[in-house]
Amino acid sequence: MFTGKSVGELLQEATGLLKHVSNEGRHEVEILLSHYLGKERWYLYSHREEEVPPEVEKNFWRAVKLREKYCPLAYITGIKEFYGLEFYVDNRVLIPRPETELLVEVVESWLQEYGKPGCSFLQAADLGTGCGALAVTMARLFPGMQLWATDIDKGALKVAAKNINLHRIEHRVCLCRGDYWEAVKNVETGFDIVVSNPPYLTSTEMEQLTPEIKYYEPVRALWGGKDGLEAYRTIVEKLPEYLNSPGIAVLEISPTTAGGACNLVQERAGDASLCLQTVLDYSGRERLLKITR
Ligand SMILES: C[S@@+](CC[C@H](N)C(=O)[O-])C[C@H]1O[C@@H](n2cnc3c(N)ncnc32)[C@H](O)[C@@H]1O
Structure with a gap:
């Protein structure tokens, strides 16, 4: 459900949820939120108070739930970098x-x-x-x-x-x-x-x-x-x-x-x-x- 939360609030809540999954929870939720916002990660730092659109928030929480079940980040976003190039990946590879x-x-x-x-x-x-x-x-x-x-x-x-x-x-x-x-x-x-x-x-x-x-x-x-x-x-x-x-x-x-x-x-x-x-x-x-x- 859309809660009208800000960038900073979503990042904080989601980081807490990923504590048992990863030592890099904060970094990972930043990647997810910036991915669904369609922005670079640095955007989050200068827009902490900005309200996140409902569709983005929905996708973000769906992704965090998957990550909570240990799904690798690359399968969630469908993207992995290799030798400076971007590759599409899913669980077939x-x-x-x-x-x-x-x-x-x-x-x-x-x-x-x-x-x-x-x-x-x-x-x-x-x-x-x-x-x-x-x-x-x-x-x-x-x-x-x-x-x-x-x-x-x-x-x-x-x-x-x-x-x-x-x-x-x-x-x-x-x-x-x-x-x-x-x-x-x-x-x-x-x-x-x-x-x-x-x-x-x-x-x-x-x-x-x-x-x-x-x-x-x-x-x-x-x-x-x-x-x-x-x-x-x-x-x-x-x-x-x-x-x-x-x-x-x-x-x-x-x-x-x-x-x-x-x-x-x-x-x-x-x-x-x-x-x-x-x-x-x-x-x-x-x-x-x-x-x-
Ligand atoms: C460790 S993955 C490497 C994938 C990719 N080259 C990489 O480095 O990320 C090994 C790949 O070999 C494929 N594979 C397994 N057995 C094979 C076989 N007998 N002949 C050809 N490919 C095989 C798998 O399907 C898988 O995609």
Whole structure:
């Protein structure tokens, strides 16, 4: 019901309600209120006494109720920022994480090393694209790149298609449904760049998830089989077949199973002129496998 409350009053009340959900309740309710007002967050600070329109207040309280039930903020607003770009997200896809941005940085510096950031004819694959965060970001950063973005999940591909349209790169990104390489088996030229952030949580880690993740994010995007390494078995097995020379594959890994992931590369692709390195994230944890040829 419309209560005719001011910006300041709504923020204060809602922050109290989110205390059990988040340590950043105040910040989160500011994001929600500014989202429904259609304003930047700073607007709230200079309009604390302003009365909030009934429709906005209704949407705001509906959102706060969802957040009280641990629904992630990004699913409520439908927006998540990745590498400075905006993406549409909903519960058909994993919410892109900041640590995944490191994949893009590694690809960027490899391209610089080879003097090809603007080169046309570069072919890249994003295996398990989800909302398309990696594929779209690379397409936006590297105008000469042609990309194949794959996912096994129909719903995820719909979300990726929406983001590809939003960023107007339909002509450069081809969406394919299927199991990792299976989806791109007809691409005869191979790939200069392969990126993937596959599902990598172990069965034990799945049991320990926070409610935000456990009740809302898709299991298919999270669970990597009993030991968390199922996706790497498939991806690494056929990497020598698909990766061009020179070429780079960057796979996100879980710091908890990094050793196992490295062993897999050595066992399954060790004899194929591939050079393996692990890359640490900004907290000093093993976060990526960088495989070059
Ligand atoms: C961890 S999410 C990553 C999403 C996105 N790339 C990102 O970094 O935010 C993993 C994605 O892989 C997809 N996936 C799971 N199993 C797959 C398979 N066998 N083949 C292709 N994609 C798969 C999931 O549907 C999900 O979208």
